[in-house]
Structure formats: structure tokens, C-alpha cells
Amino acid sequence: MLRQSRSPIRMTLANPNLTQRSHAALENDVLQGALKRATDTFIERRREAITSVADWEALRQRARLVKEHTINHLDYYLEQLVTRVEAHGGKVFWARTGEDVSKYIIDLARARAVRSVVKSKSMATEEIELNHALEAAGVRPVETDLGEYIIQLAHEKPSHIIVPAIHKTRAQIADLFEEKLREGRPNEVAEITAMARKRLRNEFLSAEMGITGANFAVAETGSIVLVENEGNIRLSTQVPKIQVAVVGIEKVIPRFDDLSVFLRLLPRSGTGQKQTAYVSFLNGARQSKPESGFEFHLVLMDNGRTRILADEQMRESLYCIRCGACLNVCPVYQKIGGQAYGWIYPGPIGAVISPQLQSLKQSGDLPFASSLCGACRDACPVAINLPDMLLALRAKAKESDIGRKPTEQAAMRGIAFLARHPTLFALSGKLMRALARLLVRDGRIQSAPLSPLRDWTDYRDLPAPRGPSFRQRWKQKDVK
Amino acid sequence: MSAMTETNQGSVLDDVRKALGRQNTLSPAPLEPFLEPTLAIDARELGERFIQEATAVRAQVHRVPDRRQLVQKVVEICVNQTGEVAISGAELLREINLPEELTARDLSTFMGDRAGHEQMVARLANCGVGVTAADFAIAETGTIVLSSDEPNALLVSLLPPVHIAVVRSEQMIATIDEAIRRTGSERMTGTNPTRSVTMITGPSRTSDVELVLSIGVHGPKELHVIILE
Numbered sequence: 001m002l003r004q005s006r007s008p009i010r011m012t013l014a015n016p017n018l019t020q021r022s023h024a025a026l027e028n029d030v031l032q033g034a035l036k037r038a039t040d041t042f043i044e045r046r047r048e049a050i051t052s053v054a055d056w057e058a059l060r061q062r063a064r065l066v067k068e069h070t071i072n073h074l075d076y077y078l079e080q081l082v083t084r085v086e087a088h089g090g091k092v093f094w095a096r097t098g099e100d101v102s103k104y105i106i107d108l109a110r111a112r113a114v115r116s117v118v119k120s121k122s123m124a125t126e127e128i129e130l131n132h133a134l135e136a137a138g139v140r141p142v143e144t145d146l147g148e149y150i151i152q153l154a155h156e157k158p159s160h161i162i163v164p165a166i167h168k169t170r171a172q173i174a175d176l177f178e179e180k181l182r183e184g185r186p187n188e189v190a191e192i193t194a195m196a197r198k199r200l201r202n203e204f205l206s207a208e209m210g211i212t213g214a215n216f217a218v219a220e221t222g223s224i225v226l227v228e229n230e231g232n233i234r235l236s237t238q239v240p241k242i243q244v245a246v247v248g249i250e251k252v253i254p255r256f257d258d259l260s261v262f263l264r265l266l267p268r269s270g271t272g273q274k275q276t277a278y279v280s281f282l283n284g285a286r287q288s289k290p291e292s293g294f295e296f297h298l299v300l301m302d303n304g305r306t307r308i309l310a311d312e313q314m315r316e317s318l319y320c321i322r323c324g325a326c327l328n329v330c331p332v333y334q335k336i337g338g339q340a341y342g343w344i345y346p347g348p349i350g351a352v353i354s355p356q357l358q359s360l361k362q363s364g365d366l367p368f369a370s371s372l373c374g375a376c377r378d379a380c381p382v383a384i385n386l387p388d389m390l391l392a393l394r395a396k397a398k399e400s401d402i403g404r405k406p407t408e409q410a411a412m413r414g415i416a417f418l419a420r421h422p423t424l425f426a427l428s429g430k431l432m433r434a435l436a437r438l439l440v441r442d443g444r445i446q447s448a449p450l451s452p453l454r455d456w457t458d459y460r461d462l463p464a465p466r467g468p469s470f471r472q473r474w475k476q477k478d479v480k
Numbered sequence: 481m482s483a484m485t486e487t488n489q490g491s492v493l494d495d496v497r498k499a500l501g502r503q504n505t506l507s508p509a510p511l512e513p514f515l516e517p518t519l520a521i522d523a524r525e526l527g528e529r530f531i532q533e534a535t536a537v538r539a540q541v542h543r544v545p546d547r548r549q550l551v552q553k554v555v556e557i558c559v560n561q562t563g564e565v566a567i568s569g570a571e572l573l574r575e576i577n578l579p580e581e582l583t584a585r586d587l588s589t590f591m592g593d594r595a596g597h598e599q600m601v602a603r604l605a606n607c608g609v610g611v612t613a614a615d616f617a618i619a620e621t622g623t624i625v626l627s628s629d630e631p632n633a634l635l636v637s638l639l640p641p642v643h644i645a646v647v648r649s650e651q652m653i654a655t656i657d658e659a660i661r662r663t664g665s666e667r668m669t670g671t672n673p674t675r676s677v678t679m680i681t682g683p684s685r686t687s688d689v690e691l692v693l694s695i696g697v698h699g700p701k702e703l704h705v706i707i708l709e
Binding site: 069166241 | 492497500505506514517537628664678681690691692699
């Protein structure tokens with residue numbers, strides 16, 4: 001039996017932990033409604049979309065093979081990519097850390113007297129908080145994906161990889177636009193879109209630099225491939241003369257022909273579309289003549305990825321193509337949403353890569369936010385074995401001091417002791433049953449005075465202990 | 481390349497090699513090609529399938545039997561819009577004398593010739609319609625493919641609120657893998673390896689607010705594809 005919490009955990013800390021963030025999400029009715037609608041819709045659309053290919057499983061296995069091959073030869077393909085991009089008149093910058101990325105872009109912006117930058121939804125730049133760095137340096141970043149624009153206006157964090165502002169209602173967005181844009185209150189979704197279009201069109205026309213991420217970078221041709229629906233990526237890459245792509249080193253794929261498998265998998269897995277409205281294949285500077293003023297900069301970012309690469313068991317977390325399918329099918333994500341994960345990568349993939357890109361200390365609790373049901377692995381278009389990696393990370397967290405809770409350790413030592421002493425084991429069972437019976441009301445245990453039992457009874461009833469113990473029944477040959 | 485770039489290149493690539501347990505880059509044997517299992521589309525049904533898929537994502541598809549009616553159809557769409565008609569540098573559009581035909585019907589046109597990038601962008605942003613040709617079209621997804629080989633096509637198809645793309649029926653291909661093979665090999669062997677390509681499937685769209693579909697957020701609100709038989 002599920003019910004509302006009778007003793008909600010109070011938000012007293014400035015930096016709440018995963019449990020506290022989850023409680024906050026569970027008590028937010030607007031968020032619960034939005035999450036249900038979003039995940040139900042995306043699951044249904046994806047289910048329908050994958051029937052439009054002949055052999056979905058064959059595509060997944062091929063994509064996995066390509067990723068595995070590329071990641072195992074990442075040095076070779078990165079060198080090839082860089083050679084091609086430079087041959088096409090692009091500049092390549094290798095960034096070890098997020099700070100390296102920010103510094104390079106800020107130096108470039110200063111050297112070219114850039115005042116404003118149009119940005120297209122990019123997980124890589126969110127990962128390194130590029131916007132903060134730009135603002136601090138006096139360069140104004142404008143997010144242009146509608147969802148990201150809403151998030152930026154509200155000073156919030158995204159709650160879904162594909163639909164970042166899914167936690168906000170149209171009324172909340174209308175209020176936000178009225179307050180921030182001062183052009184009246186948009187009543188319909190179409191009016192919200194029109195207002196954003198008008199405002200952002202001016203930003204596109206005045207910005208001197210466009211910053212994007214990349215869905216794929218093709219080593220063989222030096223192409224950056226970008227997948228989108230709104231057209232903001234096209235505008236960001238075609239209108240300003242300076243184009244910067246911030247790309248994680250794991251985004252490279254060997255050959256142009258490899259793209260067709262991924263372009264079948266990604267839209268179907270992400271939004272349930274057969275194809276997104278726009279797919280752009282960009283190669284180096286638009287005109288190779290330097291006096292034209294067009295520039296293309298490819299920033300290749302490590303920022304913790306080589307650490308993942310070095311760990312053979314975790315290496316396949318670099319296969320991810322950021323589609324969001326594992327979020328939608330995850331029973332934990334469905335209830336707590338993206339913001340509860342505490343960083344920009346939510347859901348099962350977030351629980352796997354956040355502790356690796358950040359540290360176990362910062363986000364080592366995330367791998368425990370999973371039922372290990374395996375739905376994520378089944379939904380993943382590159383068949384990443386997420387449950388196994390979640391388990392491995394749990395083991396790592398337990399080995400380190402971070403995941404070690406004194407109470408849990410004491411309990412485990414206690415159980416180990418009892419298990420070695422049969423008389424005491426029987427006695428403690430008897431004692432526990434007697435104590436439990438004291439808590440029974442109307443045939444069930446509905447509230448317990450102490451954690452950890454209380455953590456359970458806050459949300460569910462426990463059945464009352466019934467009859468003799470298993471050991472007693474075994475002795476009486478009462479076991480069938 | 482600056483000194484700093486070179487230093488960093490060394491370090492990130494070194495880190496990659498170290499993580500992979502080697503000191504020097506290893507050249508891999510390429511993967512065996514993948515024969516994609518695809519749902520076959522009969523060549524005679526390509527046009528029908530294209531129309532079905534493109535219409536499903538709210539593109540408006542028109543079929544015309546000859547060049548005269550092609551011009552007629554473009555005019556028909558343009559007279560309902562305000563602002564200039566921007567025309568890309570596509571050969572097909574020159575061959576049918578589209579600029580002259582539109583001017584003769586009191587529609588002002590913009591060819592983008594010789595204008596600097598900033599001026600061109602500013603003027604295109606005020607145009608009512610952009611007309612381009614397409615390199616080819618993909619039936620299975622209702623997609624048209626444009627490239628920077630066609631002068632100004634990428635901007636003309638992006639900035640005005642209405643986009644008209646003309647495609648000849650023999651340019652229709654069945655699947656995305658065919659489109660990728662074609663685009664890739666052109667890029668590998670072509671004289672212009674820096675060409676950019678955009679695949680367009682329906683008008684600009686978003687579902688970012690409450691998952692409600694909204695058309696025309698940044699790109700064109702209307703996409704017309706005219707198939708010339």
C-alpha cells in the first residue's frame with residue numbers, strides 16, 4: 001500500500017542529498033504530473049517508432065560494435081579527425097579540463113571583440129558550466145533551444161536531456177516570460193513559442209559567435225553532425241561568423257557511412273521521430289579564405305573521459321549517444337525527475353557517468369538510486385550494460401569511505417555474528433517477532449518508531465508477523 | 481597552431497593512449513561494412529511514400545507535371561506572403577527564369593548575389609519566402625537534402641518563415657543509408673570537401689512546453705516541397 005509521507009523530511013540543508021532531493025520531487029505535484037506525462041509519451045512514441053525499421057536489434061548491435069571499435073581506437077580516430085578538420089581550415093583545441101575549454105573560448109571571444117554568444121543545447125558546455133565562465137568574463141551567453149531558454153530565464157537546472165523544461169507548466173512559463181521579457185503574457189503554447197522566436201531571432205542576428213556541441217564527429221571526413229528540431233542549431237552555426245563546437249572526445253565515429261545506423265537509432269530513441277526536422281553535416285570553415293572572416297573552432301574535451309576510458313569495466317559508458325531513452329523507462333527517474341540527480345546527467349546513464357566524471361564523493365550515492373530492473377539496458381540504442389555498471393559503482397562506493405554508513409556496517413556485523421551463533425539467531429528472531437507484534441495495529445504495522453524501519457512505514461504498511469518461524473516449522477516438518 | 485595547442489594535443493592524446501594501455505597510436509583494421517536490413521520501397525512508389533511521410537510531419541507537398549506549372553505553383557505560394565522572395569543560386573531555378581517570372585507578377589525578389597554575409601543575413605531575415613532546389617529527397621522519412629554547393633541554399637532555406645524546395649522526381653531515393661552513402665562519397669571525392677549539408681524533414685518544431693507540438697520556433701513555419709515530374 002502506497003501513501004503520502006506522514007513525516008516528510010524537512011529541507012534544512014543548503015545542499016540537500018539525494019534522499020532529500022528525491023523527497024522534494026515526490027512532494028511536488030506539478031513535477032509528478034509532468035514526469036508521468038513525459039515518460040509515458042516518450043515510451044509510447046519510441047515503441048511505435050522502432051517498428052518502422054526492419055531489424056531494430058541488428059541496428060543496436062551494429063551501433064554498439066562501431067562505438068566499441070572507436071573507443072578502443074580512440075587515439076587513432078581522434079588524430080584522423082583533427083587532421084581532417086585542420087585540412088578544411090578549422091582550428092582544433094584540445095582541452096584537458098572544463099577550465100581549459102572556458103579559457104580558450106573566453107580568450108577567443110576577447111580577441112574578436114565578441115559581446116554576445118548564441119548557444120545551442122549542448123550537454124558538454126553544461127557539464128563545464130561554460131555560461132558562468134562567459135558571464136564572469138563579460139560575454140553574454142544566450143541559450144536558444146526553447147527549453148534551455150526557459151531554464152536560463154528561470155535560473156534553473158534542466159530536468160530532462162531532451163525536454164529540459166518539462167517540469168514547468170505553460171502557466172509558469174507564461175508568468176516567467178511576462179516578468180522577464182516585459183512584452184505581455186503569452187496565453188497559448190503557440191504564443192510562448194512566437195515570443196521566444198521573436199526575441200531569439202534578434203539575438204541570432206546580433207551575436208558574433210555561435211557555440212554548439214556535436215552529436216557525432218566523423219573522423220574520415222572531419223564532419224560535425226548535429227541533430228535537432230527547432231532550427232536554432234542551424235542558426236547558431238550559419239549566422240554568426242565564428243562557430244565553436246565543444247565536443248567530448250568520445251563523440252568521434254570512424255566513417256561517414258557509419259552515420260546511417262546512428263541517424264536511425266537516435267531520433268527514434270530520443271523523441272520517437274523517424275527523423276528530426278534538421279540534421280546538419282558541417283565541415284570546417286564555411287569559406288576557406290581567411291579574409292572572409294569565417295572561423296570554425298573544434299574544442300575536443302577530455303574532462304574526466306580518459307579516466308573512464310582507463311577503466312575497462314566502465315569503458316562502455318562512453319558509448320552513450322545522449323538520447324534520453326534510459327531516463328524515460330527508469331522507474332526511479334519516472335518518480336524523482338532529473339533535478340533530483342543533482343547534476344546535469346540524470347537517470348541511469350547519469351547515475352553511471354556522474355560519479356565518474358565528478359567523483360564518488362560528489363555523486364557516489366546515485367548508483368544506489370536504481371532498482372536494477374534492466375529496463376535501461378533494454379532501451380539503450382547502443383545496448384550499454386547499465387545495471388552491471390551501477391552494481392560495480394556501488395561496490396566501489398562501498399569500498400571507499402563514502403558509501404560506508406556506520407549504522408549499516410554495524411547491522412551487517414551484527415547479522416554476521418548472529419548467523420554464526422544458531423541459538424542467538426533463534427532467540428533474536430523470537431525477540432524481533434515479539435517487538436514487531438507490539439507495533440501491529442488493525443493487522444498491519446503502519447508506523448515504526450525508528451529508522452530504518454520507519455523509512456519503510458512512512459510510505460508503506462508492513463504485514464504483521466504471522467504464526468511460528470520458519471525454523472520452528474522446519475523442525476515440525478510443516479514445510480511444503 | 482599555437483604552442484599551447486600543441487602542448488595540450490600531446491597531453492590529451494597521451495592520456496588517451498595511456499588509458500588504452502599503449503604508448504603509440506595503433507592503426508585498427510576497419511570494421512566490416514554493415515549491410516543494413518531495410519524495408520524495401522518499390523521504385524515506383526518512392527513519390528507516394530515521400531508524400532505520405534512528409535505530409536505526416538506537416539510539410540506541404542505539391543506535384544507538378546512541367547516547368548510552367550512549377551513556376552505557377554511557386555507564384556501561388558508567394559502571393560499569399562508579405563516581404564521579398566529570396567531565391568538561392570540553384571541552376572534549376574535559373575533555368576526556369578524564376579526571378580523574372582516572379583518580378584513579372586509584381587513580386588520583389590532577392591538573389592543574395594554579392595551581398596556581404598551580414599547584409600545578406602539581415603535582408604533574408606526580412607524576406608517572406610525562401611526558394612531553393614534540393615540535391616535529393618529521401619522517401620522513407622519525407623526528407624529533403626540541401627547542400628552548400630547550391631549558393632546561399634542553407635540560409636535561404638532557414639531565415640524566411642516560408643521555405644519552398646523544388647526537387648525533380650528522379651532525385652528521389654529510398655532510404656537514409658543511401659543518402660548517407662551519397663553524401664559521404666561526394667564529400668570524400670568531391671572538389672569541395674568543406675561543403676555543408678542539411679537534411680530537412682518538415683517545418684521547424686518544438687515540444688518543449690508541456691510536450692505540446694508547436695510549429696515554426698526558429699526555422700520556417702511552412703515547408704513546401706514541389707516535386708517536378
